[in-house]
Each structure stands twice: as C-alpha cells, then as structure tokens.
Amino acid sequence: DAGITQSPRHKVTETGTPVTLRCHQTENHRYMYWYRQDPGHGLRLIHYSYGVKDTDKGEVSDGYSVSRSKTEDFLLTLESATSSQTSVYFCAIRAGTGTGDANQPQHFGDGTRLSIL
Amino acid sequence: AQKITQTQPGMFVQEKEAVTLDCTYDTSDQSYGLFWYKQPSSGEMIFLIYQGSYDEQNATEGRYSLNFQKARKSANLVISASQLGDSAMYFCAMAYNNNDMRFGAGTRLTVKP
Numbered sequence A: 001d002a003g004i005t006q007s008p009r010h011k012v013t014e015t016g017t018p019v020t021l022r023c024h025q026t027e028n029h030r031y032m033y034w035y036r037q038d039p040g041h042g043l044r045l046i047h048y049s050y051g052v053k054d055t056d057k058g059e060v061s062d063g064y065s066v067s068r069s070k071t072e073d074f075l076l077t078l079e080s081a082t083s084s085q086t087s088v089y090f091c092a093i094r095a096g097t098g099t100g101d102a103n104q105p106q107h108f109g110d111g112t113r114l115s116i117l
Numbered sequence B: 001a002q003k004i005t006q007t008q009p010g011m012f013v014q015e016k017e018a019v020t021l022d023c024t025y026d027t028s029d030q031s032y033g034l035f036w037y038k039q040p041s042s043g044e045m046i047f048l049i050y051q052g053s054y055d056e057q058n059a060t061e062g063r064y065s066l067n068f069q070k071a072r073k074s075a076n077l078v079i080s081a082s083q084l085g086d087s088a089m090y091f092c093a094m095a096y097n098n099n100d101m102r103f104g105a106g107t108r109l110t111v112k113p
Helices: none
Strands: A004-005 A010-013 A019-025 A029-037 A042-051 A054-057 A065-070 A073-078 A087-094 A106-108 A114-115 B003-005 B012-014 B019-021 B024-026 B033-039 B048-054 B066-071 B074-079 B087-097 B100-103 B107-112
Touching: A004 A087, A010 A019, A019 A029, A019 A087, A019 A114, A019 B048, A029 A073, A029 B048, A042 A065, A042 A073, A042 A106, A042 B087, A054 B024, A065 B074, A073 B024, A114 B066, B003 B100, B019 B107, B033 B074, B048 B066, B048 B074, B074 B087
Parallel strands: A010 A114, B012 B107
Antiparallel strands: A004 A019, A019 A073, A029 A042, A029 A087, A042 A054, A065 A073, A087 A106, A087 A114, B003 B024, B019 B074, B033 B048, B033 B087, B066 B074, B087 B100, B087 B107
C-alpha cells in the first residue's frame, strides 16, 4: 500500500467552525491532491499541489484552502464549514517529477468522513 | 469542458462470466490518460489499469483489460472470469493538463454466485 495517512478518519462538527484535514505521505512524491466524494458525483478535485508551497485550484475549490509547507504533508482547511461540505474526503499522491508524468496513477488514502451539522 | 460519463449505475454479472463496464469521455486535448479504479464497500480506492491517449494497444492487467476506442472516445473496462470479490463500485477517470483528473459517477458491479 502507498504510504498515505489521512487524519482524522471521522469528524463531526458544527456549521461555521473551522476544520483542517491532514494528509501525510511517506513516499516523497511531488504531487498531492484533495478530492471529495459525494453520491452521484464520483470524486471531484478540490485542490492539488505540485511541490512545497505550490498549489492550485481544482474543479470544486470554493470554500476550501490548502497548504503544503513540507513535502510529506498536505492540509485541507474549511475556514467556516457549511452543511454542503459534508462529504468523504480523499487525499491522493502521484509519482513523477515533471510534465508528461500524468500516466502515473494516483494512489489514495483511506478517506475522511466529515459530517457538518 | 472535460467530462467522463458512465451510463450504467448498476450492473450484475454471474460468477466466472465476463463483464464490460462502459466509459465515454469528452476532451479536446490530444494528450490524456484514462484510468479505472475499484472502490469496495470498505471504501478505499484501488488503481486497476491505465491507458494513454497515444497507446496503440489496449492495456491489460491480469483479468482486467481496457477496450480503448479513441475515435469513439470510449474506454470500457472488461473484467474476465468475474469473482465474488469483484463486487464493488468502479470509477473511470481521465487525467489531463498533467494534474487535473476527472472521474465518472461510477458503476456498481454485483457478482452473483
């Protein structure tokens, strides 16, 4: 299994509170991703990172921010959680050092189930 | 806009038979990658198979093969000799622009004994 750890695995919180999810990898991969999974939508990309301090927006980035201060850690923050952000969140990593590496598969963590009441 | 379509919300197959899961995609990019992932009821995402847009031969990985028809923009997954453990959600995905990835809504496969 790819060395990816997501924490926490489960969280219940209230609307309006800040939430931070952590993704930790031991593979030293350059690329890291955050997705959310909702019924009927498959997985949707929130943000991704292509190196320390290098991040970019994905398909559904509104309401989320990310940070990557170390290669091994990629944090996803909901500044003020809303009920629409109740979802399962997956972190993924991908090997590769530059362009043309998109053929490398992404490997996923076990997910974080987040409920916002 | 990039889009992945899986038209079969659910599929049933008899154990030991083959099954094809459909996937069509829409892109104007020339360079892209197509992936299939399996998600069992335990929730993890498992990479199964990859096909590059420039690959001329269909990808195969054990019992999994990808029927790639570029002109039709389809990338169907074929599972041969189905096993009970193949029961899961299956997602087709397309990677493009080196970092973006779009997933289909998934197909739930049930293997009957």
